[in-house]
Amino acid sequence: MAKPQSAADLRKQIAEHQANLVRLGEAWGQQVVDALDDADRATIARLKSMLDDLSYRRNTAEGAEQLEAIRKKLEQIRLKAYRKAERKLREEASGLMANEVKWARRILLAFLGYRFLRGKTATPRSTSTDDAELADTWITEYATARIPDASSISAPASRKSGKSSSFDAETIFPEKIPDAISAAEQKRIVRNAVIQDKSWAGWWTHTADADVQRIAETVNQGINEGWSIDQITARVMGTRAGEFADGTLSTNRARVRNMARTICSGIANEAKDAFYRENSDVCIGVEWLDTLDGRTCRHCASLSRKRWKTDEPHPVPPVHPNCRCVLLPVTPVSDSADEQRPAAKADFMAEARRAYEKKHPGKKWEELAESTRKKYYYDAIHDYEKRTGGPAFELVSGGMSFKEYFETVMTEQQRKDWLGPERYKLYRKGLKFDDFISPWPLPGMTVKQLKALDLESFEK
Ligand SMILES: [Zn+2]
Structure with a gap:
């Protein structure tokens, strides 16, 4: 690697x-x-x-x-x-x-704040060749890697500037962090x-x-x-x-x-x-990273970019079969809002399904083998790029949550695909993203949410 x-x-x-x-x-x-x-x-x-x-x-x-x-x-x-x-x-x-x-x-x-450098790099603290060999992966590119301030944990979007001003305690030495649990x-x-x-x-x-x-x-x-x-x-x-x-x-x-x-x-x-x-x-904490595409389920979307203090109770992936989510560490020097992440420009699984059903009328997408569905999925991505001349995934702010993705990046067709026809009707009538997801931890429920959930259970 x-x-x-x-x-x-x-x-x-x-x-x-x-x-x-x-x-x-x-x-x-x-x-x-x-x-x-x-x-x-x-x-x-x-x-x-x-x-x-x-x-x-x-x-x-x-x-x-x-x-x-x-x-x-x-x-x-x-x-x-x-x-x-x-x-x-x-x-x-x-x-x-x-x-x-x-x-x-x-x-x-x-x-x-530590960065991998390719090849061997002697650190200022190691002079022997053996030590240099051991330390080949790390150098303190940022001399600012410090013990973070645990009180500064918050959502990624709200941490846009002055990110390293609140901590300047002890320097963290990589070799002090154990490589086993x-x-x-x-x-x-x-x-x-x-x-x-x-x-x-x-x-x-x-x-x-x-x-x-x-x-x-x-x-x-x-x-x-x-x-x-x-x-x-x-x-x-x-x-x-x-x-x-x-x-x-x-x-x-x-x-x-x-x-x-x-x-x-x-x-x-x-x-x-x-x-x-x-x-x-x-x-100081962990952050839930989901995938910005149509295959992310509503439960994972509700956890998107949520942060918890490290010792606070929190869910750990997978929350369902084939869950693609991961927990990332949170430190004040890593501000995900500064970075970029890919976001799908269409719901390629839904596009694949439409392409298949058009080509094979009367046949059922659900009955296809997983590998065949995947093939259609990649074909849909390829077709999209050929048709539009642009990439199938665009780079968005690293701190973007699924909610922002839904509200600002998704096309109307994507929203319809992601919500499904019944929920999409309610969405068109004025229900918002938050009405369709179950927040963590579960708060008291509103009648509006109950109605949305009931609709969902009738579909199954
Ligand atoms: Zn997931």
Whole structure:
């Protein structure tokens, strides 16, 4: 990874790092799926032989017992596979935490005013070659990197000038900032940290239990409706014609991938958050960075550019599957309003969907594979640039929140795409951005907001 030379480079690296984390989460998902694929063969073989032996009598105690025995056996086979995959990912998780802390440390130092320099740079304090080697990444380009004043935390837009006047205490030496988090924090993250709504163990138990349950329900239904053994196993396994995507096991694999992505992102973000907390003497707060495009959900938009003191309770990404948000450190010398960030000029996912539906009338966008949807998405970006002759993403102020993006950058079509047709109607009738998002922390609700939320729940 090239070292960032400027604030813009740094922004790009933050985005790249997030994209790489998504890829890692996908790789984790593949690992678990591979482990399950091995177990699937055993599951199916066992299931066939158990169904062969079955003398099932519907609605009798004996029949219920037989079904329970099948469920138990399936559970044993599946849990063994899950446990094997979990052990492997636990090792990867500690490697990931170590890596994320190092990354967070780089970002924190950069946000404290230190700049990466390419190649070797001897610092004034180190004279031996070994020391120079160790210190190659940092020089104090700004002699002003100081212990910040914790009382100065506020929203990025309001901090436009005089940003470094309020602190001139001790100089911060990069080597004093540790490159690891405490063992207690590492343990907490893999044991008790809540990622979305479950702990690490909760995710595994929940996913494995639901997996067994779905298989058992398919078997149960098959027996009750008098399917043949082959029909039952085909429902579980999926059919060759349907590329095995039509079976219960395929649904389970999709869930597994979702779990792996979520815990990967959760572990990474929790590790960074722990690092910021353990260095709260120099990292005075954290700031929620979302993405300025149509794929950012309303929940994440409501957290956009929010700041919390480091030790104040705050949400940690991911807040939903595929959440692209990240917490950045806040220091008085890093004023994001001075920098720039990209903002999408159109809702390319919505554009892609329209292009697809125009080309294939009657076909459903939702039923496309994720990779196909992505292909259409990139095509939409390309088409936009060809059509307009301009870039698909414009650079806006680094401190821009999603609300400002909505109000000042988005086109009317983008607003419509982002809000959806029903909410857009209300927006046209006078409701504002804030009426459509759930603020953090949840305050008392107004009737207007209740109405907007009710509408949303009816859509689902
Ligand atoms: Zn998000």
